[in-house]
Amino acid sequence: NAGVMQNPRHLVRRRGQEARLRCSPMKGHSHVYWYRQLPEEGLKFMVYLQKENIIDESGMPKERFSAEFPKEGPSILRIQQVVRGDSAAYFCASSLNGGTGELFFGEGSRLTVL
Amino acid sequence: QQQVKQSPQSLIVQKGGIPIINCAYENTAFDYFPWYQQFPGKGPALLIAIRPDVSEKKEGRFTISFNKSAKQFSLHIMDSQPGDSATYFCAASTLSNTDKLIFGTGTRLQVFP
Numbered sequence: 001n002a003g004v005m006q007n008p009r010h011l012v013r014r015r016g017q018e019a020r021l022r023c024s025p026m027k028g029h030s031h032v033y034w035y036r037q038l039p040e041e042g043l044k045f046m047v048y049l050q051k052e053n054i055i056d057e058s059g060m061p062k063e064r065f066s067a068e069f070p071k072e073g074p075s076i077l078r079i080q081q082v083v084r085g086d087s088a089a090y091f092c093a094s095s096l097n098g099g100t101g102e103l104f105f106g107e108g109s110r111l112t113v114l
Numbered sequence: 115q116q117q118v119k120q121s122p123q124s125l126i127v128q129k130g131g132i133p134i135i136n137c138a139y140e141n142t143a144f145d146y147f148p149w150y151q152q153f154p155g156k157g158p159a160l161l162i163a164i165r166p167d168v169s170e171k172k173e174g175r176f177t178i179s180f181n182k183s184a185k186q187f188s189l190h191i192m193d194s195q196p197g198d199s200a201t202y203f204c205a206a207s208t209l210s211n212t213d214k215l216i217f218g219t220g221t222r223l224q225v226f227p
Contacts, residue, residue, distance in 0.1 A: 004157070033214065042120070042203055042219040043158065056214060091157055095213040101146050103213050105157030
């Protein structure tokens with residue numbers, strides 16, 4: 001049973017380009033969470049999605065960032081017109097049902113903006 | 115209100131020592147307190163968790179102590195080993211219908227042989 005799969009593991013973009021990060025949750029999991037981890041800092045909640053719905057996006061920057069979790073396929077975190085401050089590790093986590101108490105994390109996608 | 119404060123930022127112990135990591139919270143609606151372990155280049159993994167109806171939970175060499183009145187909880191690692199060297203994050207959640215976690219800033223633990 002594969003865990004949470006994220007790709008790419010490493011992504012380099014120049015300022016102004018777009019970054020797309022993908023996350024396939026664990027089999028059977030329908031809840032997906034995205035977190036951002038800046039160097040030497042903790043994980044900051046960004047967004048919580050269920051299939052085709054954004055449930056909580058209170059941690060998402062108001063501009064340039066968007067997320068989706070379509071009926072078919074992986075969840076995608078999209079960052080438009082990247083800036084150097086977007087350089088971070090982006091972690092996706094999934095859970096079976098809301099309120100189970102355990103998030104299963106992927107190994108992260110490390111974005112570097114030149 | 116949504117913050118979880120964690121200390122220390124880093125910790126160095128010798129093998130066999132008992133590192134202690136502390137966390138504090140403000141939001142009394144939090145009702146679930148997990149600890150996650152993260153190795154370099156990997157994602158965090160759940161280590162142990164506690165709910166506020168108990169004051170202590172032990173799993174193997176890892177123990178959580180919980181003080182509801184002080185709104186504090188801590189992780190103790192008994193007989194620490196070099197393989198325990200990792201970054202540890204406390205977190206808090208209001209379970210109701212979501213697994214959204216609010217994380218502390220992390221403690222980098224190094225255990226020397």
